[in-house]
């Protein structure tokens with residue numbers, strides 16, 4: 102005992118010696134890089150843009166990249182008649198969160214950091230990152246990861262195809278049929294079409310196959326997006342077969358109540374929608390069956406030899422911040438949910454006084470993360486044009502200076518259009534202004 106205590110004391114002494122010398126050790130080669138990163142990040146761009154370390158230089162000076170509808174060297178100029186762009190799912194709503202956590206989320210690494218193909222785990226994954234992803238799911242309570250395998254992908258986009266491949270039966274006489282319930286995320290079809298014909302092919306909307314014979318069901322791969330993109334509904338498998346890919350990109354308290362941990366055989370998540378770092382291209386799949394895991398891993402190895410180790414390091418840092426701040430004042434889900442809830446509530450208020458437009462119906466739900474009933478906070482508004490003549494809702498919006506994603510992209514009626522609520526505050530402010538103007542015209546027309 103005494104010996105163990107003695108060596109512990111020696112260890113402490115060594116550690117405090119290390120700490121006392123630390124300033125000399127750490128602030129040497131990283132000093133100028135850190136100063137450069139801070140200097141660039143501090144450029145204000147009038148609050149309507151940002152400057153980046155790898156941005157375009159003009160006369161050697163870094164330039165501002167302005168938000169949509171803002172221009173000028175410092176992004177201070179609001180462009181008149183610029184359309185409100187509510188098209189993409191660019192998750193910049195979380196940018197202010199990371200600005201508030203500048204110190205804890207910064208990553209500094211040497212020029213020789215992890216140059217090898219190898220990393221700490223098998224199949225090119227970081228053991229620490231995998232561990233922290235499991236901790237994140239446990240802390241949020243949105244997915245069961247015990248006894249499951251985890252595969253990393255360059256964005257969940259890469260995993261979509263890896264999993265279709267992994268779930269397709271080998272040596273089957275006919276290709277597996279891939280389906281999704283409309284309105285669905287368009288990439289499921291686009292990717293399947295791109296890679297298809299040998300082992301799998303796109304077979305359209307799930308509803309077409311509900312009454313197909315049970316014998317043929319074994320060969321189906323069903324995509325289920327929950328909450329759904331575009332309409333935010335929590336969905337379940339319709340076909341109830343064994344090969345279902347649950348895309349849980351939005352199953353985080355930013356966008357939905359979490360009624361229970363997801364416990365399906367194959368689940369996909371993405372950093373793009375939880376930390377907001379779409380640029381890092383990082384997604385992961387949680388898989389129950391070892392064979393499916395092996396096949397998905399084989400795909401990833403042959404395809405890219407794993408996810409960028411730089412990305413894995415960055416995501417590790419972000420997950421650590423999320424875990425450290427969880428449920429506190431600096432909690433990312435507290436921030437994210439408040440932001441999306443307010444945006445949804447403002448848009449709902451505008452639409453509630455309209456006879457021309459309606460929104461999807463979403464109800465308050467009990468959330469096990471917040472431990473209370475919470476109001477809806479979807480990533481997207483799924484807008485319907487109700488008037489007989491408004492058959493192309495996206496065109497109606499375009500006329501009013503709003504860029505949306507047309508219903509047809511989701512294999513839904515063109516009476517629908519998707520409006521993104523997760524972009525910058527500038528984008529959402531302009532969208533609300535334009536929507537208000539459009540709805541107020543109805544009042545004038547009805548007099």
Ligand SMILES: Cc1ncc(COP(=O)(O)O)c(C=O)c1O
Nearest residue numbers: 190256257258286330350371373
């Ligand atoms: C339902 C759904 N799945 C997957 C993705 C792709 O995400 P990633 O950036 O991880 O490729 C998106 C992106 O918008 C999405 O909406």
